[in-house]
Amino acid sequence: MLQEDQPRPLLEVRGISKRFAAVQALKGVDLDVRAGEVHCVMGQNGAGKSTLIKTLSGVHRPDEGQIFWEGEEVELHSPTAALDLGIATMYQELDVVDGLTVAENIFLGHERATSGVLHVKQANATARALLERLGHGGLSPSREVGSLSAANKQIVSMARALSRDTKLIIMDEPSAILDAGEVENLFRVVRELTGQGIAVVYISHRLEEIRQIGDRISVIKDGRSTANGLHVTETPKAELIRLMTGRDVANVFPDRTPVPADAPVVLDVDGLELEGHFDKLSFTVRAGEIMGFAGLVGSQRSEIVETIYGARKATAGRVSVNGKVLTPGSVSAAVDAGIGLSPEERKSQGLILDEPIYRNVSLSTFERFARAGLLDERAERHAAREQIEALELRPADPDRPARTLSGGNQQKILLARWLVHGTSVLLLDEPTRGVDVGARAEIYTLIRRLAEAGTAIIVISSEIEEVLGLADHVLVIDDGNVLTQTTASDIDEHGVLDLVMKGSAA
Amino acid sequence: EGGGAQPTNATVDGNAAEGETVVIGFSGPAADHGWLGAINSAAIAEGENFADVDLRVAEGTNDANLQISQVEQFINDGVDAIVLLPTDGAALTAVATKAMEAGIPVVNVDREFSSPAAARTTILGDNYGMGQSAGNYICERLGDNPDAVVAEIAGVDSLPLTTERSEGFADALETCGLDVDNRVAADFTVAGGEAAASQLLAAAPEIDAIWNHDDDQGHGVLSAIDTAGRDEFFMVGGAGSANAMELIKGGESVLEATVVYPSTQAADGVRLARLIAQDKAMSDLVEVEVPKRIVLNAPVVTSENVDQYLPTAFAS
């Protein structure tokens, strides 16, 4: 709660409510943010964090409640209104335009121009300075954003927020697609900002990060404030988790069950090569084994699993599943052979946002619920519902369009898809990106359970801790090359970081 | 034009005799319906008839811009004569004038230029006259019944020629106190005629006479009449296709008559262009030059005179 001796808050939110069609996303949320602080907003998936910040950035109009900016009540009826006040937002979903250059993206909406004519040089120079300040001086301002990796797009998005004359920067899960090194860099920038008196509202599901960077914390649960302005240093982790989830979660990785020595090799990757990305890659994954891919963002881990899956056509080498060699470049062959992929960008690669949950769950299997091409929706729905319940997907309504789910729950849909399918190899590209603590533990348990049932699993994660905690074996990858292959217990976070730092310096 | 020599007025045989080879450019609208298809085919056939004619045919188009550039191309190529059936007479006047100024005689077919200087010779079907002929025929048949219901199925309504035909029709009907009670427009196609006619028949439960502007779309019109099972009226066609004339000859159809709109205009144009380019004259005229303007008749073909017209009718 706001203390009497504190200065007037920069931003004050009182009793904000917001309803979408059938969902009451916010039911009276309070928040106060002071200049120069990092204010963390926490809550489970679907708690309403993104909705809250969208009301603060003028995207959604709240149904009820008031917003005060520097003590004055304001109405934010458009993104421009918020930007004009000095509120800049990095949205959870990447908000860059692929067809424009880095500099053009940064200045989109407030272009460096005289009567409409662009100052390309000036914009590029300013952009370069901004990028340098963000520790990414190597990113060319004239490069087209469509050719950048997701992490670099995030940098562009941050540069855009910084390019405005802002007093408050809202970051909705900025670290979700960043690796350890990038997160360090992000924190450096955040500290620099707060040093200048700029306030930062920071949303993340990574509790460790909050401890490192946050000053105060507000917690939202089911659209209601359950805590407001707690001091980070005074709030134990367990307390936070209780405030978010209403219960205790042991946020530990499930115990490993040793892979039997005679477990058969399920996935055999032999001399796989994708021109321009990686070459001569060989490794095997045995039944019941979890293989972790560690590495920096941009180390081509996604490309590797996508090539195994046939989504990209390998230029050389072969992939076999249970001894059966797969047709290169054919996803359907891979799926038929029993491989499943949960892709990196779930919205664009994974989900049909306007279709109901159950159809998203059954996207790879609906043929199974058909006789002579005629769908048995009852059976399909039943199978989907089982997984929805098993994964505690919220809302548990199979007919709700996937678009209206929170990020973590959308991720669960993808897992449910392959659970219905029952694959023998599961490729998980960033499976816990944007997933809350509670759900994370559930997903870890689930992955482990699948492994115990004999599934061979590859997990890519930018959180080294997660790779080490979850996997049996770890491949440390840099720029498409395997630096080390080792059992997870033989290496620690620093070991991995040292390896990749050395690798990329070379 | 024509060089220095005096045109010669040879006999028909003399005119047919092979002369120096002339290049004739032909450009017309897109052959998107039977009559225009026949116009094109007849022109090409006429060109092939003469060993001394090298006929260049430009892509049929309904776009004045494209047709202008085709004529410009003919001018550049220095053809000996141009036969032009314009998509729109007024729109092609300027470029035709340019051709004439460049010394290339232009034979204007069917749709008249807005300036007499744009063509060496103009050969026209008579659209207004065509409507008049149809109207007069209907007047003759129904003149004693001022309450008679007359319907009209026009062609492409956006074309000026359709407006002319309809005006001629309305004016002729007026002379016997009739008017057009129901009017629909099709698009010169079979399908369009069918669609328009079936709607028309539904809208007018009792009809005495129908004038349909085009025999090609008339095939569709007759299908619709057949489908509706109606026969209380008689119908007059337009353009004069062979199919229509066969039906008139057979006498079983509601189609009693058709107004000829010559589909050989462009072929005539090619002939005249050849004569002009070779400095010949029209053999049946005493005049030693090809005339400036020829308006073709729009006769009504009935079962009585059909045999006379069948040979020149076009197969749609």
Next chain:
Amino acid sequence: MSEQKTPVAEQPSAQTTAPSPSGGSGGSALQSLFHGSSARSLGLVIALAAIFVIGIITTGDRFLSGDNMLVILRHASIIGVISIGVTFVITAGGIDLSVGSVMGLTTVVASLASVQMAATQSTWLLMVLVALAVGALAGLINGVIIAYGSVVAFIATLAMLVGARGLAEIISGRRTLLVTNTDFTGVMRADVLGIPVLVWIFALVAAAGWFLLNRTTFGRRTVAIGGNLEASRLAGIKVKRHVVSLYVLAGVTAAIAGLMMMGRTTSGTSTHGLLYELDAIAAVVVGGTLLAGGRGTIIGTVLGVLIFSTLTNVFTQNNMDTSVQALIKGAIIVLAVLLQQRFAVRKERKAKAKPIRA
């Protein structure tokens, strides 16, 4: 982020198109299916009713007579069959501009003297087979160019529009070929239970289309591909193959429409089907199928076709000038879409009013 490639106009509707939740208690599939489109269809039904009322007011009983209704239906049937095929293509996020042209081509080939001669010697079904084969082949070419050649559907089918018309002209020698096979015309021009065969065909194709789109894996794949092509591909759906089959389907409906046209006009010519592609797309989109793909409704398409055909009928009944018709038609297209959207929004609002807690 998903808004990304949506056409400009989609922006606000994207918010309102989320199919309504069918209630926390889990309504049946049937229920949810109808729910989704019924609100939009209601707008169309109202538009159609309004046109009917105008028809009745201006022309009285004549408009409502059984014969006139059959005129409307017969007129709707040919474009209707094409529209069913186009609905599938558009639902999958594609477009087919060549249907009218392909239809013309099928009528020309099936009316060729040689084909008709062979048909007379064997059975009229031969003409049907030939037409279907031509339509399927044209669709196959479209599909392969689009799916395997990665040419945008708009351009690939535009090329087919131009090319098929040219081919039809060459084959027919730019003449109208008469259909003389009386078995064929007899069947196509007959009535069954007082309803013309053409109308029956339309009804059958529409019913089959509804079933295919809503009840089969084929339909599910179509919607999935239109909703998110990349996700469908990564889920293991053979996207390219399916896309090809969609254009083949559109080609086949064009061929069926061609056969109906041959029956209706007893002729085959390259001008059959001129500009039908625009009429079909207009009917499909006015009907509520998303031009961007991911949502398709056969019922909406049928209503869309009926609206246009009834409109034409009312115009003719009132002996209206063709230019004025065009002006009014333009206005009505916009109004019908606006009306349909209004209802979809209302539906959404109602859902808001009785919140369902998940």
Next chain:
Amino acid sequence: MSEQKTPVAEQPSAQTTAPSPSGGSGGSALQSLFHGSSARSLGLVIALAAIFVIGIITTGDRFLSGDNMLVILRHASIIGVISIGVTFVITAGGIDLSVGSVMGLTTVVASLASVQMAATQSTWLLMVLVALAVGALAGLINGVIIAYGSVVAFIATLAMLVGARGLAEIISGRRTLLVTNTDFTGVMRADVLGIPVLVWIFALVAAAGWFLLNRTTFGRRTVAIGGNLEASRLAGIKVKRHVVSLYVLAGVTAAIAGLMMMGRTTSGTSTHGLLYELDAIAAVVVGGTLLAGGRGTIIGTVLGVLIFSTLTNVFTQNNMDTSVQALIKGAIIVLAVLLQQRFAVRKERKAKAKPIRA
């Protein structure tokens, strides 16, 4: 992320279309701008060159003569100007089917006796103003219906296509109106430095279009809206207003084309511009502008227009049957797009071969 609503055909090309990074060392903006489209334009230049070679082989020097080049350019100029406007609309993810129709309407209104009379009494520029006003107004109506009425652009402009043609017919009484103002026709039909005014206008509009698209906020926002509408909105761009202005722009280019047509034909009629919308869209997309929006190229559009117009010229030079022409044209549309994609892919491969770590 961008795949979602992309039309079916985009799938594989979406992977290959990522413009090449212009090098980590930071090439100049100009360099990167040209880089992006140059690979695709190369394919077009090759296609154009191939048509030229065929022209030269089959017709020799006559084809290459300056006069013939001017014939090609004059023909290209009118459709070219329209295509520039359409490029903007398509780049923003929209479409405008009404440009041809609106062009016809502007010629009719500007050629009305009353307008010409007033122009004779004052200045011929009055006719220009009237035409521009009509075009802008039509575009405004399109834009408002699309942006504020949320009607899909395809349908809204289809309605305008039908409606504007009807209105033009009513106003002109379906007659061709003669342009008698000799000041106007004098200017429009003149040559400057041996080049026709029409060609100058095309060159100016194209240059202005290039500048507007690549060097101004307006252009960059157009790309942004086509590429990611939601992101554009979040960045504070007034998306609706911008969309309206895009359709106004297309209307204005249609009006300019109308004026050129009036100059060229010395007439105004409702049939001017018939089917120009399809020609323009074909030229724009063949030129390399993404039909789904988010990438536009004026240079590509100009090349696309020139390809079609040179092709027509070569056809006529060779006295080719019109139906065969249609067939070949269809094939060439597909080939041009395939060729252009091939080059884009090659470029991409090259870029991949030397990965750049940012």
